[in-house]
Amino acid sequence: MARSIWSGVLTFGLVTVPVGLFTATEDHTVHFHQLERGTGDRIRYKRINERTGEEVDSRDIVKGYDLGDGEYVVIEPEELDEIAPGKSKVVDMAGFVDLGQIEPVYFDRTYYVAPRGKEYLKVYELLRAALEQANKAGIATFTMRGKQYLTALRAQENVLVMHTMRWADEVRDPRDEVENLPDRRQKVTSGELRTARQLIDALTVDWNPEDYQDTFEERVKELVEAKREGKEIVGEAGPPEATNVIDLMSALKQSVERNRAKGGTGKSATKKGRGEQSQESESEQEDVSALTKSELYRRATDAKIPGRSKMTREQLVEALGKRRAAA
Known part of the structure; x- marks a missing residue:
């Protein structure tokens, strides 16, 4: 069985259930290596110190926030975790919306949400069944791997799924991006x-x-x-x-x-039944x-x-x- 990529608690109201996230999709795209034309030699990328020209081990690389003019503020990975110690382990349902109200452009990645023990199955199933019956999604934020996500939690058969979503300022206005869009002068009979x-x-x-x-x-x-x-x-x-x-x-x-x-x-x-020959x-x-x-x-x-x-x-x-x- 796969291991969870994140673990924490999911809350709605005063109800809390420990859960884990599991990757719901996999990539089957055909991948290619990069080769030099003529020789067939592999092309590889290295992490190079631009001042010394020497390769740097990944363990010696930290994050740097660019202040401009070549000046950086260095941030260690653990410092990002420290500024959100509680939030990083909590998915708190801020509210519930009709599924049809969420435009697909906001959806990013999908994860399965599973209870972290058989003793939590009843609470988990209660939330799943209620969401399924109401046809609604729970909206929440949580932090994973140093990044905060807006999420939508919804029910599938037997399982809860969580969609990470794009923030409002990450979705472009089509009127700013697309030149030819219909307006009221475009009449259809x-x-x-x-x-x-x-x-x-x-x-x-x-x-x-x-x-x-x-x-x-x-x-x-x-x-x-x-x-x-x-x-x-x-x-x-x-x-x-x-x-x-x-x-x-x-x-x-x-x-x-x-x-x-x-x-x-x-x-x-x-129609014929699914799988029926x-x-x-x-x-x-x-x-x-x-x-x-x-x-x-x-x-x-x-x-x-x-x-x-x-x-x-x-x-x-x-x-x-x-x-x-x-x-």
């Missing part, structure tokens, strides 16, 4: 809005994260394997052209009709040419079609068609 809503409703599905794969990571691995074998990989097709405003309603209507033609992917469509034969399924590329890729993954991550949408349709014909 009631018909366009109604048709767009129909399309959204038709494409509404239940959230299942296992339905989505990191196809780029797979393509990187295939690129590495292809280069090792001296082969080439065909690049992905470019994005489609932007929708002309004049053709907007036509594009919306065609999208709705296309979804209806393939039976719909929304909640109104008949389809009993239909390939010949009884709908025409795959009407599927989106993500749906085609999922079919290709289920069919174990090689090279699927580098295929265009048309190539996926062709490959699935051949697989079905051969079945």
Whole structure:
């Protein structure tokens, strides 16, 4: 089992429960070493004293606050801990907010929160169940590794999760960053809005994260394997052209009709249970040419079609068609 990265107490009102934090996510990104072109020699970074040019051991490095003109105030790690001895071990719920009120841009990292002993399970479950039933998040601050965090505590099935959040002054105003944003002069007709809503409703599905794969990571691995074998990989097709405003309603209507033609992917469509295998034969399924590329890729993954991550949408349709014909 993993070890907690932080331990302390979680409080709401006069109720206190000892807890630990556990990392909830992991990075599967393909990582590369840096090499010198031509020689293939590894490139490494060292901590160098800029005055002497000599390498410095990490144990001899302290934090320095820049006052300007080359003057620094030196801060030792333990001095940061001393200025918040109690706060560093307490997550105190300052209040509770509706989950829908928190914009996703404020969320940063996610941790699992677990009780530090079986004797605390009842208090822990009480808070988890209450948050789940109320559909609210507890807002608190706490200190970890010399930094104070704003956090949101919410309930998942069987576990509490804590999201570290960005402070208000760390979130940029889109009006200061983005040049082209719609204003009241950008009018959409009631018909366009109604048709767009129909399309959204038709494409509404239940959230299942296992339905989505990191196809780029797979393509990187295939690129590495292809280069090792001296082969080439065909690049992905470019994005489609932007929708002309004049053709907007036509594009919306065609999208709705296309979804209806393939039976719909929304909640109104008949769904199979999670993990249940389809009993239909390939010949009884709908025409795959009407599927989106993500749906085609999922079919290709289920069919174990090689090279699927580098295929265009048309190539996926062709490959699935051949697989079905051969079945």
